[in-house]
Amino acid sequence: MGQAVESDLVERLLDGEHRALARVITKIESQSPGYRDIVSEIHAHTGHASVVGITGSPGAGKSTLVDKLAKFYRDQGETVGVIAVDPSSPYTGGAVLGDRIRMASNVGDMDVFFRSMSARGQLGGLSTATADAVKALDAFGKDRIIIETVGAGQNEVDVVKTADTVVVLVQPGSGDDVQMLKAGILEIGDVFVVNKADMEGASRTVAELEEMIHLRDDPRAKLDMGHHGAEAMGDHHGHGEHTDDDQDDEPEPDPVWTPQVxxxxxxxxxxxxxxxxxxxxHYTYLAESGELDEKARQRAxxxxxxxxxxxxxxxxxxELDDRGGIDDFASAVVxxxxxxxxVTEDVLEPLRECLEDRDD
Known part of the structure; x- marks a missing residue:
């Protein structure tokens, strides 16, 4: 594909053509020639959508929750893009997980764009591909973008970290889920959802999560800040409230988000x-505390x-192939x-010399 054709594809995407959006995401996922030029062109048109990442163990009800979230936003007149990520799947392009069934509440709604993405052998590269697909949806003009992962392993954690807000789903009475949270995913959750709350053990799971959040947070975040996390900012405008006269001279603490259940x-x-x-x-907190911009810098x-x-x-x-391949070096080491x-020094020497010559 030539530069002119790529620019035409970008132009059609920016004009709101769904077929162009689908083609761009396919190129991003498969890393087709020219996909980087496309992402570079659309970059200046991004930064308007809010992005939510949803993760949790299989069976927690993520797909149903995403479907209902999308419908809620659509009922408010907002457009939605959904990316379902399965790092273990060799397949791509949509229908593998029964996309139309999974998004049953939004069938036939052109303002809900759903796309499945798979790893396709990209070790460590899936988070980058997902972030690029989010850029495509953002540039297209979607108001809300939801990233859903199939599981909750390290690859999925890397993917959802590309979102502004990370939601972790937990199934009631699931000791395995709570142990999974203790293994590290608790650290990235901004909102925890106990789905299937009508099941036995839901109240206990909520209590366990709240206790884990309490133990996780620093002393300032452990203060009693009410039910909603935005209250951790004092009020919805991010300004703390003075309760005693003797505190008037004290500087206001930085706003802190307390993860909600x-x-x-x-x-x-x-x-x-x-x-x-x-x-x-949470999005209000991010915007008013400066965390939204900081997260964007960290992601970049x-x-x-x-x-x-x-x-x-x-x-x-x-370079290794040009020198006979890794097997020859391995045999020499053995x-x-x-x-x-x-071997490492030998292979890196040309690159190091090139960089040093540039600095001279």
Missing amino acids: VETIATTGEGIDELVETLSD AEEIRQLLRSDVNRLLER DKETDPYA
């Missing part, structure tokens, strides 16, 4: 309105690092003709 029954839609309100509270820095690692690795693989450090 929300109960839902996604199959009936119960609790969705409270979840949407909590997501809105990580994206640059990821691309550099990927591209440099590709260059080094080519035969004690050299060692891994010496």
Whole structure:
């Protein structure tokens, strides 16, 4: 595909053509020639959508919850883009997980764009591909973008971290889910949803989550700040409130978000309105505290690092092939003709010399 054709595709995407959007995401996922030029062109048109990442163990009801969330936003007149990510699946393009069934409340609604994405052998690259797909949806003009992961492993965690707000779904009475949270995903959750709240053990699961959040947070975040996380900012405008005269001279503490626990029954839609309100509270906190801009900077820095690692690795693989391949070096190391450090220095020397010559 030539530059002119790529620019035409971008133009059609920016004009709101769904077919162009689908083609762009396919190119991003498959890393087709020219996809980077496309992402570069649309970059200036991004930054308007709010992005929510939803993760949790299989069976927690993520797909049903995403469906109901999308319907809620559509009922408010907002457009929605959904990316369902399965790092383990070799398939791509949509229908593998029964997309139309999973988004049953939004069938036939052109303002809800749903797309499945898979790893396609991209070790560590799925988060970058997802972030690029989010950019395509953002540039297209979607108001709300939801990233849904199939599971809750490290790859999925890396993916949802590309979102503004991370929602973690937990199933009632599931000791495994709580243990999973203790293993690390608790650290990235902004909102925790106990779905299927009509099941036995829901109240206990809520209590366990609230206790874990209490233990996780620093002392300032452990203060009693009420039910809604936005109250951790003092009021909805991010300004603290003075309660005693003797505190008037003390500087106001920086706003702190206390992760919230929300109960839902996604199959009936119960609790969705409270979840949407909590997501809105968190976005308000991000915007008014400066965290939204800081998160964007952190994501950009990580994206640059990821691309550099990927591209440099590709260059080094080519250098290894030009020198006979990794197997020859490995055999030489095993035969004690050299060692891994010496091989590394030897292979990196041309690159190092190039960079040093540029600095001179």
